Amino acid sequence: MEVSLARRRGVDLTVAAPPSKSLTHRALVVVALADGKSEIVRPLDAGDIARTRTGLETLGIRVVGDADVLTVQGCAGRLPLDAPAVVDAGDSGTSLRFLTGLATLADFPVTLTGSARMQERPIGPLGDAVAALGGEVGYAGRPGFPPIIVRGPVRGGSVSMPGDVSSQFISALLIAAPCWADGLALTLTTPPVSASYLDLTTGVMAAFGVEVRQEERTFLVEPGRYHPTHYEVEGDWSSASTFFAIGAVCGGRVRVDHLDPTSAQGDRRFLDALAAMGCRVRADSTGVVLESDGVLDGTEVEMAASPDTVQNLAAVAAFARGPTTITGTAHLRYKESDRVAAIARVLRGFGAGVEVGEDQITISPGPRRGHLVVDPVRDHRTAMSAAVLGLGSGEVTVQEAECVAKSFPGFWEALQEAGLL
Incomplete structure (x- = not known):
């Protein structure tokens, strides 16, 4: 399955976060x-x-x-x-x-x-x-x-x-x-x-x-037993980050429901990085709203606690007005793919400059290189971050796009329902 993405400007998007x-x-x-x-x-x-x-x-x-x-x-x-x-x-x-x-x-x-x-x-x-x-x-x-x-x-x-x-x-x-x-x-x-x-x-x-x-x-755990209970799963900040990234680069307003702004999920800190780049963020009783004019500044941010959002942040950084340095990235080499290598491969193909260190990545915006075909190598996060690049600039095709089923089977359908595909 291939998905081709065209440039969008001024999005107005409301989606529900999938369960964590x-x-x-x-x-x-x-x-x-x-x-x-x-x-x-x-x-x-x-x-x-x-x-x-x-x-x-x-x-x-x-x-x-x-x-x-x-x-x-x-x-x-x-x-x-x-x-x-x-x-x-x-x-x-x-x-x-x-x-x-x-x-x-x-x-x-x-x-x-x-x-x-x-x-x-x-x-x-x-x-x-x-x-x-x-x-x-x-x-x-x-x-x-x-x-x-x-x-x-x-x-x-x-x-x-x-x-x-x-x-x-x-x-x-x-x-x-x-x-x-x-x-x-x-x-x-x-x-x-x-x-x-x-x-x-x-x-x-x-x-x-x-x-x-x-x-x-x-860490100390005493011998004991788990008690049966009724447990409700909150929304997934990792998956939601892709929608916020789309809003950041396209400009406009994105609302994601079913998110807990006080969640222990480290990936909610993704919004702190977007705020540092110029986005406006607020939360209410049912979800979180991001607003952006599409003008983004480079920043320096530590993301060791938010590893599953690093590829989305790297994609956003390709649209900033200056370089962005992301630290705390060493362990990304041991994910579904070597995500440090994936960031470098995809963003260099996109036209951005990428410098990779032992525990950091620096992305510098650069001129587009034309139509980009992304092979995510079966990594769902790579595929979804490619959607950010495509909707922000156009002329991006994602191969093996069905790999998003690993974490978010309805991702492409959500974009289609929002009129972005």
């Missing part, structure tokens, strides 16, 4: 461990979530429902596996890592694998931690990379691990920890990357009755 992918993942895994039946209201229905749901079912957890409500019968902290199992997470890193944590509660070996790209993404720090806590860990191929083989039950206890590779390694351990006999004392040897995602994890755990204490870089 990050919170739906976390809620699904937590309710799977609860002692009883729980409901997840307004879950995200997307490719990554389907991978988590299928993985849970492979591990013996029953999930029923539709796009409005999912009902999950929890296992009370012990997976009901009666034979070895294989979980295929596809391209979903969150699914693979969180389900690796759950596999520590199985009495039989669980092999967790994924796509070719997934098998290039490291999981060694998580595997090392599981082994140190009493689990059996092996690798079917290259050590430290999927497929990873895990067998429990893990007893828990004290362990240390680096925090600067993936916050999902930390979240995977925290979520499983109350089901371990000795709980968990997890000390990070380096500051956590994307720390806001840990806030999402501990917030979901608290909603189901488990508290996580933090003492500097140590």
